[in-house]
Amino acid sequence: MSSLRVSLLHQPSFVNQIARRFSRRSGVKIPRKNFEIAAMASTPDPKCVLVPVANGTEPMEAVIVIDVLRRAGADVTVASVEKDLDIEASWGVKLVADALLTDCSGMNFDLITIPGGMPGSASIRDCATLEQMVKKHAADGGLYAAICAAPAVVLGSWGLLTGLQATCYPSFMDKLPEDVIKVESRVKVDAKAITSRGAGTAMEFAVALVDQLYGKSKADEVEAPMVMRSLHGEEFNLEEFNPIEWKTDATPQVLVALADGVEEMEAVMIIDILRRAKANVVAVSIEDKLELVASRNTKLVADMLLEDSTELNFDLILLPGGLGGAKAFAASDKLMALLKEQAASGKLYGAVCASPALVLEPHGLLKGKKATSYPSMWSFLSDESESHNRVVVDGNLITSQGPGTSMEFALAVVQKLFGRPKAIELAKSIVFI
Known part of the structure; x- marks a missing residue:
């Protein structure tokens, strides 16, 4: 099958992200000339988001979320849970991550959001470094999210949906643990967890993530220019x-x-x-x-x-x-x-x-x-x-x-x-x- 290779690069560079986050955590000022940080000192730090990807990740769920979050001004890092940056995603789409997940293990994020797809979700679930990161992130009160198979395969298996209302891809609903309150919403927000159903709900999911990060005003600002449907889930027409x-x-x-x-x-x-x-x-x-x-x-x-x-x-x-x-x-x-x-x-x-x-x-x-x-x-x-x-x-x-x-x-x-x-x-x- 023909392939579309996607390297999810963004500005500022990954090195700049590391420098900025280190400065924020440590209070040590990093000289601009060493890291070529483009942002002005007076510019507020953007919200930092981690999107882990793996071989078999669903590309629409990854790219739509990344695109929409970047429209909102979020600083998105796409991290490979594999041994290298090149990712063989579904449907002949290839992704090249910004970093290896191991390079991100010491960083703090405002949101960690996991795309679905199989076997991508299973590979993400089996990444011990990511599991430790997300569990600590959740324990510290951070936002975390997943779509499609990932709510059941990843978050559910890690015990991060216990007692919460959550949704996922329809055929994976019975794989959500018994201690999860299963709902069939296209997008569900409960406490700090945001879940969604699949590629066809990815834009709604992404806008909900913007809402949780920045508030409804920013979500509305991002949503309007995208010409989204007013009645999600209805049959399409031409x-x-x-x-x-x-x-x-x-x-x-x-x-x-x-x-x-x-x-x-x-x-x-x-x-x-x-x-x-x-x-x-x-x-x-x-x-x-x-x-x-x-x-x-x-x-x-x-x-x-x-x-x-x-x-x-x-x-x-x-x-x-x-x-x-x-x-x-x-x-x-x-x-x-x-x-x-x-x-x-x-x-x-x-x-x-x-x-x-x-x-x-x-x-x-x-x-x-x-x-x-x-x-x-x-x-x-x-x-x-x-x-x-x-x-x-x-x-x-x-x-x-x-x-x-x-x-x-x-x-x-x-x-x-x-x-x-x-x-x-x-x-x-x-x-x-």
């Missing part, structure tokens, strides 16, 4: 015009374009969900390199360069958003030529967030089409009449609004390629509905 059958001769071949500045949540959700549906997804860099720095300083490594994909035939070409990524897509002559050929031949293409307005529209790829985009960019569209819809399909084109609509976008693609029953089945499997 608005369709000039309907045609999306037919492929065999397994659908899908190109997902990547560039510096691409929105990592959107990219990972699209790739993850389409691979779950058994499409063959190839992540293609439009730059002259495979390693790309995404919008929240997540490092993505594509499967191949665009120039190496020219001999391949793709049934569908999709563009994630992100302001920097969209601008790079629009400036790529090779990508634009490929998209124009795709559209002219009646083949399938689509985009989300900034890309419909900044890439497709100026290159004539929305001519005569109904479409939507990120709400602040609706005025860039020559036809705004259907832009209020979260997902719009017009013939061989599909568009959507932003990070909070990207699961609906990917599921709508599944619906058009494989049928509504398959899309609903998949949506239920990730607890999106």
